[in-house]
Amino acid sequence: DQQVKQNSPSLSVQEGRISILNCDYTNSMFDYFLWYKKYPAEGPTFLISISSIKDKNEDGRFTVFLNKSAKHLSLHIVPSQPGDSAVYFCAAWGGTGNQFYFGTGTSLTVIP
Amino acid sequence: DGGITQSPKYLFRKEGQNVTLSCEQNLNHDAMYWYRQDPGQGLRLIYYSQIVNDFQKGDIAEGYSVSREKKESFPLTVTSAQKNPTAFYLCASSIRLAGGPGEQFFGPGTRLTVL
Numbered sequence: 001d002q003q004v005k006q007n008s009p010s011l012s013v014q015e016g017r018i019s020i021l022n023c024d025y026t027n028s029m030f031d032y033f034l035w036y037k038k039y040p041a042e043g044p045t046f047l048i049s050i051s052s053i054k055d056k057n058e059d060g061r062f063t064v065f066l067n068k069s070a071k072h073l074s075l076h077i078v079p080s081q082p083g084d085s086a087v088y089f090c091a092a093w094g095g096t097g098n099q100f101y102f103g104t105g106t107s108l109t110v111i112p
Numbered sequence: 113d114g115g116i117t118q119s120p121k122y123l124f125r126k127e128g129q130n131v132t133l134s135c136e137q138n139l140n141h142d143a144m145y146w147y148r149q150d151p152g153q154g155l156r157l158i159y160y161s162q163i164v165n166d167f168q169k170g171d172i173a174e175g176y177s178v179s180r181e182k183k184e185s186f187p188l189t190v191t192s193a194q195k196n197p198t199a200f201y202l203c204a205s206s207i208r209l210a211g212g213p214g215e216q217f218f219g220p221g222t223r224l225t226v227l
Contacts, residue, residue: 002154004154006154009152032213034215034216036216036218041200041220041221041223042220042221043116043118043202043204043218043219043220043221044155044202044216044218045218046215046216046217049215089154089155091155091216093213099145099157099160099168099170100145100157100213100216101157102147102154102155102156103154104152104153104154105154
């Protein structure tokens with residue numbers, strides 16, 4: 001059973017606009033969340049994380065929002081740039097296994 | 113430079129043969145992980161190891177085996193029992209930080225094709 005879900009497999013955004021990528025999870029024991037960016041045939045690279053004790057974390061153009069009551073997190077990229085075009089994975093950590101659980105990814109295309 | 117190396121980048125094997133994928137890290141991380149990525153799917157955990165000489169099964173461990181004899185190395189063997197081994201395999205490592213697991217660092221991946 002998929003404990004972390006990214007329901008939008010793809011997203012297209014104009015350059016300079018905001019990109020919003022969404023992620024839902026089912027396990028209330030998760031206490032740490034991360035976003036990764038992945039290019040084809042490469043390993044994912046870490047973008048930004050948030051602890052469950054916070055509801056927002058910002059790093060430059062990237063902001064992650066966490067809504068624990070809704071079991072939902074989102075990644076905002078503003079302004080979006082063509083180099084942001086990649087697959088974005090959200091991941092959650094915690095639960096009984098102390099392991100990372102990844103979503104299925106959202107492919108972001110930023111149109112110049 | 114510190115990082116994670118996986119070799120080879122592309123690997124071809126005949127059906128029925130075992131194959132071992134290499135993963136080495138010089139980040140001094142205690143934890144290491146193996147994931148599999150298939151088209152349209154997320155990263156699925158095969159095995160992970162929190163410490164030398166100890167490892168745990170992930171969600172899809174059947175048909176795979178691992179060893180963790182050294183902190184730096186976590187090789188994955190894809191056995192002939194794995195029904196659908198063709199996939200992109202990713203190795204990762206992480207360090208535990210105060211208040212959270214710390215980020216995972218990923219290797220470049222190995223594309224395994226079984227003919």
